[in-house]
Amino acid sequence: MGPLFKQQPKVTAPLRSVQRLSTKKKQDYFWAYLFIFPTLLGTVLFNLGPVLYTVYLSFTEWGAFGNSTWGGLVNYKKILNDPVFVSSLKNTLIFTVLSVPLSIALSTVVAQLLNQQIRGVSVYRTLFFLPVVTMPAAIGIVWRWLYNADFGIINYLLNLFHIKPVGWLIDGNIALYSIIVVAIWGAIGYNMVIILAGLQNISPQFYEAASIDGAGMFTKFFQITVPLLTPTLFFVTIISMINALQTFELIFMMIGPDSLVIRDTQTLVFMFYKEAFINNDKGYGSAISLVLFLMILILTIIQFKWQKKWVHYS
Amino acid sequence: MTAKSGKKSPAHYKTVIHLLLIIGSLFMVGPFIWMVLTAFKSLGESTQMPPVIFPARLRWENFTNLFDSLPFLTFYWNTFFMATGRTLGALVFCSMAAYAFARIEFPGKNVLFLLILSVLMIPSQSYVIPQYLIMVEFGWTNSLKALIIPALTSAFGTFLLRQFFLSMPRELDEAATIDGCNHLQIFVRILLPLAKPGLIALAIFQLLWSWNDLLWPLIVNNSPSKMPLAVGLASLQGQYGTNYPLLMAGSLLATLPMLILFIFLQRYFVQGIALSGTKG
Numbered sequence: 001m002g003p004l005f006k007q008q009p010k011v012t013a014p015l016r017s018v019q020r021l022s023t024k025k026k027q028d029y030f031w032a033y034l035f036i037f038p039t040l041l042g043t044v045l046f047n048l049g050p051v052l053y054t055v056y057l058s059f060t061e062w063g064a065f066g067n068s069t070w071g072g073l074v075n076y077k078k079i080l081n082d083p084v085f086v087s088s089l090k091n092t093l094i095f096t097v098l099s100v101p102l103s104i105a106l107s108t109v110v111a112q113l114l115n116q117q118i119r120g121v122s123v124y125r126t127l128f129f130l131p132v133v134t135m136p137a138a139i140g141i142v143w144r145w146l147y148n149a150d151f152g153i154i155n156y157l158l159n160l161f162h163i164k165p166v167g168w169l170i171d172g173n174i175a176l177y178s179i180i181v182v183a184i185w186g187a188i189g190y191n192m193v194i195i196l197a198g199l200q201n202i203s204p205q206f207y208e209a210a211s212i213d214g215a216g217m218f219t220k221f222f223q224i225t226v227p228l229l230t231p232t233l234f235f236v237t238i239i240s241m242i243n244a245l246q247t248f249e250l251i252f253m254m255i256g257p258d259s260l261v262i263r264d265t266q267t268l269v270f271m272f273y274k275e276a277f278i279n280n281d282k283g284y285g286s287a288i289s290l291v292l293f294l295m296i297l298i299l300t301i302i303q304f305k306w307q308k309k310w311v312h313y314s
Numbered sequence: 315m316t317a318k319s320g321k322k323s324p325a326h327y328k329t330v331i332h333l334l335l336i337i338g339s340l341f342m343v344g345p346f347i348w349m350v351l352t353a354f355k356s357l358g359e360s361t362q363m364p365p366v367i368f369p370a371r372l373r374w375e376n377f378t379n380l381f382d383s384l385p386f387l388t389f390y391w392n393t394f395f396m397a398t399g400r401t402l403g404a405l406v407f408c409s410m411a412a413y414a415f416a417r418i419e420f421p422g423k424n425v426l427f428l429l430i431l432s433v434l435m436i437p438s439q440s441y442v443i444p445q446y447l448i449m450v451e452f453g454w455t456n457s458l459k460a461l462i463i464p465a466l467t468s469a470f471g472t473f474l475l476r477q478f479f480l481s482m483p484r485e486l487d488e489a490a491t492i493d494g495c496n497h498l499q500i501f502v503r504i505l506l507p508l509a510k511p512g513l514i515a516l517a518i519f520q521l522l523w524s525w526n527d528l529l530w531p532l533i534v535n536n537s538p539s540k541m542p543l544a545v546g547l548a549s550l551q552g553q554y555g556t557n558y559p560l561l562m563a564g565s566l567l568a569t570l571p572m573l574i575l576f577i578f579l580q581r582y583f584v585q586g587i588a589l590s591g592t593k594g
Contacts, residue, residue: 028418031497035414038407039430042467047433050444057443110338113331120332126580127339130346133576133583135526137544138565141551142349145558151361153348185342190587197588246437249528253548272439277533282443289439296437 057286066280075287085288087263088271091176095183095267096244103184104236107191108229112221114192115199125196129189136186140253143182144169147254169254172264179250179265187243191236198232199225230311238303245296248273268292353377353562360558376563383554385538386567389546392458396531396542397524399462404520405513408471413501415472416479417487427476433469438529446533456537465524471516474590478512479505515586518579525572543568 021029061071079085110128114121131139146152147168155165168178206224215223226233248269255265257274266274268288276285352360353376355369380386414420415427445464446455454460482505490500506513528544535541541549550564576583 027496029420032414032418032420032423035410035418035497035501036426039411039467039472040426042407042464043430043433043469046445046448046464046467047436047441047469048429050441050448051436053444053447054440110335113335113338116328116331118328118331118335122580124335124339125584126577128342129576129580129583130573131342133522133572134346134569135544135547135565135572137526137528137547138569139345141547141561141565142345144551145352145561146345146348148558151363151365151558153365156363156365185345189342193584193587242437246439252528253551269439273529273533276443277446282447286443289437289443293437293440297435 054286054289057283058290060283060286062281062283068283071283075284076291078284079287079291084263084266084271088266088268091265092245092247092267092269094176095180095247096241098177099180099183099187099244100237100240102180103187104191104195104233104240106184107188107236108195108233110188111192111195111199112225114196125193128192131186132189134186136249137253139182139186140250143185144254147178169259170261172261175255175261175265179254182250182254183244183247187240191240194236195229195232198229201232202228227312231313234303234307234311238300241299241303242296245292245299268295349562349565352559353566355559357557357559373559376559377567379560380550380563380567383560384546384550384564386546386564388539389541389543389568392461392540393525393542393544395458396461396527397521399458400465400524401517401520403462403466404468404471405517407466408468408516409475409506409509409513410501411472412475412479413497413505416476417500417505418497430469430472434473442530442533445530449534454534456535456540458540460534461531461540461542465530468516468520471520474516475509475512478509482508511585511589514582515589518583518586519590521575522572 057068058075059070059072060068061074062068114124146154149155149165149167149170152168154168159165166174169175202225206228207220210220210224246269247267251265251267251270252273255262257278259265269292272285272288272292275281275288351367351369354372354374355366355376356373359366359369411430415423449455449460449464454463486504486508487500490504495503526544527542528548531542531545532548535545538546538549547564547568551561554560
């Protein structure tokens with residue numbers, strides 16, 4: 001290429017870097033920035049920017065007429081002293097600690113049953129998945145009707161066994177657990193699909209080898225299936241936990257802000273909604289949402305650290 | 315000796331499995347059955363003790379009453395508009411961004427991608443209040459714009475589709491470039507068609523989530539003419555809380571489209587979820 005190769009003239013620094021950009025690179029950059037622009041704009045304008053603004057809002061104090069002033073740590077101090085916050089936190093944690101393991105355990109059992117060579121798997125799968133595609137608002141209304149103390153079908157069925165009617169959503173001691181049952185009902189199908197995919201990824205050779213060694217059904221399940229399933233279970237646990245910590249629709253539809261048992265059932269997100277949009281205390285609502293965010297972050301990090309103890313990666 | 319002594323014969327074994335699954339299915343489906351039965355009863359029939367299982371006759375008037383009591387048809391239209399708007403937006407914008415992040419080298423690429431990804435870590439309550447305030451500022455409260463535009467960009471969709479594009483062989487891009495294609499052409503004519511499974515999965519997730527969304531529409535629209543079905547149901551329960559057949563009729567109509575969509579497209583639903591589980 002010798003004689004044909006032209007020497008580049010010496011130029012000043014800025015010009016040299018622009019000249020270094022080939023046409024191809026300029027084209028690349030043009031398309032790249034054009035393609036990411038809408039998503040980037042939306043993310044900054046509607047997600048990231050607002051998070052920063054929420055942080056600012058959490059330091060503002062809101063008055064009865066919707067006016068706000070700088071309040072420093074007043075909202076956070078309020079949180080520490082607010083019995084409503086404490087009960088919301090307690091309810092949210094009970095909700096999560098009960099609904100996540102139970103729904104995952106049940107989903108695993110169902111997935112395991114579906115993984116046997118039986119007919120009609122897709123029919124069962126459809127039926128188990130129906131609650132997942134159903135509007136949570138509608139789920140709330142329907143289950144509220146099932147739980148109705150006077151006319152609900154559940155109390156009638158109990159009555160057939162001579163059990164007295166239960167105030168499922170009226171009794172402050174039970175209401176939260178009634179809602180947990182609905183949450184589990186709604187989540188089984190979703191977890192089941194993911195776990196089933198995980199089960200189908202386990203090579204049959206493991207089971208064959210175990211059979212030769214004389215292992216029975218339950219041994220195979222607990223010594224082979226469960227350990228090899230732990231990565232999938234970990235994924236499902238994280239997703240379910242993050243979801244459960246943000247429960248809102250079920251409380252809103254099945255209990256509602258004016259119910260007598262709201263104290264026994266409200267979750268953090270419900271309290272957030274009430275403070276920010278019913279009481280119009282956007283400062284306090286912001287602080288609550290950030291505390292929730294922190295909680296989710298910490299619990300997720302703890303889960304990730306824990307996985308070394310129980311998740312087997314092959 | 316194998317553990318044959320404790321093992322049931324295959325026929326019994328499968329019967330037990332079916333039995334368990336049937337019981338489970340009844341638990342899943344029972345509430346739906348009761349919902350449908352109640353939707354066709356009269357108020358008297360629904361509150362009778364001991365309960366009436368089947369209505370004496372099918373009370374279609376519960377459904378017509380529904381449309382008379384609340385602007386239910388408007389709720390439907392709003393929900394449809396909101397769901398398709400958000401889904402189309404997500405498909406277009408996420409696939410564009412995913413292509414750029416997967417196939418083009420440009421300054422700031424990694425930082426910008428992490429920025430978008432970080433949204434996945436943030437629960438929505440952390441940005442919902444300012445989002446609302448922005449809607450007020452723009453004058454978009456009680457509008458369909460407010461239901462669609464803030465939700466148009468999906469970090470999840472961008473992540474999912476980027477995984478798809480990353481898995482496609484570079485030779486395709488290179489061959490196209492030699493033929494003189496620019497990025498737009500490579501994107502639209504070659505890679506996008508190959509990403510169909512990912513696009514379908516994203517479309518289904520987005521459709522389902524948008525159709526069922528309650529919190530955001532509740533916050534941003536309180537005029538019945540702009541409510542989607544989820545908020546409409548809340549409104550229905552607020553106003554007619556003891557008219558159980560009416561409530562059931564409303565719940566049935568609100569969920570029916572997604573149920574039908576699911577039954578016909580369930581292969582794609584299941585694929586999509588399994589996909590997000592393995593690539594996520």
